[in-house]
Amino acid sequence: MADKRLWVVVGSAVVLLVVVAHALQFRRDVKVESTRNVSVGGATIQVDFAEGPLDLGTEAVAGRVKDAASAVAVYYGRFPVSRARMLILPVRDRHGLFRGTTWGGVGGFPGFTRISVGQQTTAKELAEDWMMTHELTHMAFPNLPDENHWMEEGLATYVEPIARVEAGQLDAKTIWREMMDGMPKGEPEAGDQGLDRTHTWGRTYWGGALFCLVADVEIRKETKNRKGLQDALRAIAAAGGTIDQDWPIERALEVGDRATGTHVLREMYARWSVEPVNVDLAALWRELGVRRVGDLVEFEGKAPLAGVREGITARR
């Protein structure tokens, strides 16, 4: 019995430490030096700047938030949550954007992103940033159980560049080249037990993105290119599946499949979650008409799935 009491004491102490650590983490939010509100796609994003130097100034950074949010709004038809907060943490003597994290339902905001921005970030670095778009994409999907984390990250990895192409911020050839570079990192290695049970970096981000790409192609093949993953994702967000809501993955996939009139998401999930599924990427690129030429890619207009490739990045 004494042992048991000891464990209760130790357990309580651990819980207390975790609570205090969380509280301290959010205490850092308190020192906001200035605020700018950004309106995008029916939503307001409160951009809070913590203390610290930013060579470009707050207006340029708020402008980048607006571009990132606009791309997400274009992809989803509107910005997925009505109110969001983005906390910018300036970091002295650094370049670029880093350590982006997004949560649901913090301090009365359905979506909350915290991101570090280096003091010496240049206008070019800001324009080329992908991280803000990635973080804001997270707001358009429900919070899933831990074992399905790959779906949240894979989705953001896959959608972010496509949203930027649809918004006219990136060239389609650039993102197909990045997919050719990135997707092989998501393929299963020896010992893989499926996406729900293999929590490596490669499988979480790129394995999840590979799931999304294959799902997009399959939905488009089944619907004669009339529907795509974008329809499924819009429907999930429209049904209230945003980051402030906890959903089982089955619910999200069912809403998504209903929107495309297919069973692609549920059938793929049944296999990909519990076993390694190999994708013949060379064949997929060939069918889509994407060909590597040196550092660039060329499109093959006569490829059997050229229309599917175009449909994936078409603005609608």
Ligand SMILES: [Zn+2]
């Ligand atoms: Zn992420």
